[in-house]
Amino acid sequence: MPTSATARPMTPATVWPARGRHTRGAAEDVLRRSLEQRKRSRDIDDFLELPEADAAPAERVFEARWRVDETVIVRARLSLTSGSDEGQDWVLIAEAEQPWRQEWPSPVGLFWPDEPDAGWDRVATADLSLREINPLPRDDRETRRLLRSAVRGGWHIHVVVHEAMTPDERGRMPVARWLPPGLRDRVVEHRAAPQQLRGVNWALRESGVQVPRGGAVVLPGSPAPDGYDVEDFSVRAVFLDGSEPTDLVAAVTRFAALPRPLPDGAQDALTALREDWHLLTLQEELERQRGLVAMYAEALEAMTKSRDLYREAAERAHEALVAYQESAGAAPAPRQASGVSAASPLQQITRTFERFKGKSTRPTAPAGEKE
Structure with missing residues (x-):
C-alpha cells in the first residue's frame, strides 16, 4: 500500500478542495449564469469575476462568498483554465471560518448548475464522471493503468464496487446520492461487472487492497492518508437494490475525515484564496484601507x-x-613609539x-x- 508523503503540507481542517473538467461550451458563461441565479436565490451572498488583467494568463477566476449555519462565512475561489479540445479544467478551493462539516452545501454545487449533462462533472486527469458510475474497462491491464493514474494527486475519493450479479436500474444509481452534501462531488465510483472480480483485484495488487465479492473498497490513493487501514475501508456486501448502502456510506465518510495531504497544485490555489482575495464587504474594505494607511x-x-x-x-x-x-599642509606629527x-x-x-x-x-x- 502506498505510504503518505510526510513532506507535503496537510489539508487544513477548514479547507474544501475540488477539481474537474468542463467539456461542453464556454464554461465561464455557465458559471456566470449559475452564480447569478445562486445570488438571486440567496444561496450565496455575493460573487465576483476578476478582470482578465488581475488573473494569470489563460485563466479566468471567480470568487464567491456565502454563510453556513447562518453565521459561518465561507470564501471560495474557482480558477478556470483556457479552453482546449478536451475542455476547460477548473480548480475550486473553499475555506470556512470553522472546521469543515460534510453536511454543509457542496461548494461545487454553489458554483456549477445542478443539472443533468451540465458538462462540468468530469475528472480532469481521466475520462471519468463525478456524478455517475464508471464501469471499469474489460481489459485488466487497462483497468490497472486507469486506477493507477486516477488516484494520483489526491483530489478525489475513489471507490470500487463489485456487482455480485448484474443489477437492474435501481442498482445502477451511484452511491454519491446517499453521501453528505460535502462529499457528493468528491467521490468517483468505479463498477466491476460480476466476471471482473479476479482481474480487478489483480489490478489493485500494487495498492495493497482487494475488493470483496459483491462488496466494495475505498482506495487509499497516492499518497495514502495517515491512519488508512484496508480493513476499516472494505465493505463485505453492498446490496445494489436501490436501498441505502449504509456500510459503504460510513466507510467513505470515515475516509474523508482522515488527515490528508493537500492535493497536487492545491497549495498555490489556497495561497491565492488567502492572499489575493478581492470580494470584500464594505467593512472589510474599510479595514483594509486602514491597514494600508498604517503601513x-x-x-x-x-x-x-x-x-x-x-x-x-x-x-x-x-x-x-x-x-x-x-x-594636509601641517608639519609632520612627532614620531610615535614602535607599533x-x-x-x-x-x-x-x-x-x-x-x-x-x-x-x-x-x-x-x-x-x-x-x-
Missing part, C-alpha cells in the same frame, strides 16, 4: 528617520574632511562612517616609518 505611515516614518541619519553622517563626514584638509601611530584624518573619516553603520571596528596601527 504607509510606518514606511514614511522609517524614511524620515533614515534621512535624518544620513544627514547626520554627512555632517560628520564633512567635519572629518575639513580636518583632513587642514592637516603605535596617531590616528590620521583619513582614519577619522572611516571611523565616522563605521559609527554610523552601528559597527565597532578596531583599527589596525600602521607599521612604523623607516628613517
Whole structure:
C-alpha cells in the first residue's frame, strides 16, 4: 500500500478542495449564469469575476462568498483554465471560518448548475464522471493503468464496487446520492461487472487492497492518508437494490475525515484564496484601507528617520574632511613609539562612517616609518 508523503503540507481542517473538467461550451458563461441565479436565490451572498488583467494568463477566476449555519462565512475561489479540445479544467478551493462539516452545501454545487449533462462533472486527469458510475474497462491491464493514474494527486475519493450479479436500474444509481452534501462531488465510483472480480483485484495488487465479492473498497490513493487501514475501508456486501448502502456510506465518510495531504497544485490555489482575495464587504474594505494607511505611515516614518541619519553622517563626514584638509599642509606629527601611530584624518573619516553603520571596528596601527 502506498505510504503518505510526510513532506507535503496537510489539508487544513477548514479547507474544501475540488477539481474537474468542463467539456461542453464556454464554461465561464455557465458559471456566470449559475452564480447569478445562486445570488438571486440567496444561496450565496455575493460573487465576483476578476478582470482578465488581475488573473494569470489563460485563466479566468471567480470568487464567491456565502454563510453556513447562518453565521459561518465561507470564501471560495474557482480558477478556470483556457479552453482546449478536451475542455476547460477548473480548480475550486473553499475555506470556512470553522472546521469543515460534510453536511454543509457542496461548494461545487454553489458554483456549477445542478443539472443533468451540465458538462462540468468530469475528472480532469481521466475520462471519468463525478456524478455517475464508471464501469471499469474489460481489459485488466487497462483497468490497472486507469486506477493507477486516477488516484494520483489526491483530489478525489475513489471507490470500487463489485456487482455480485448484474443489477437492474435501481442498482445502477451511484452511491454519491446517499453521501453528505460535502462529499457528493468528491467521490468517483468505479463498477466491476460480476466476471471482473479476479482481474480487478489483480489490478489493485500494487495498492495493497482487494475488493470483496459483491462488496466494495475505498482506495487509499497516492499518497495514502495517515491512519488508512484496508480493513476499516472494505465493505463485505453492498446490496445494489436501490436501498441505502449504509456500510459503504460510513466507510467513505470515515475516509474523508482522515488527515490528508493537500492535493497536487492545491497549495498555490489556497495561497491565492488567502492572499489575493478581492470580494470584500464594505467593512472589510474599510479595514483594509486602514491597514494600508498604517503601513504607509510606518514606511514614511522609517524614511524620515533614515534621512535624518544620513544627514547626520554627512555632517560628520564633512567635519572629518575639513580636518583632513587642514592637516594636509601641517608639519609632520612627532614620531610615535614602535607599533603605535596617531590616528590620521583619513582614519577619522572611516571611523565616522563605521559609527554610523552601528559597527565597532578596531583599527589596525600602521607599521612604523623607516628613517
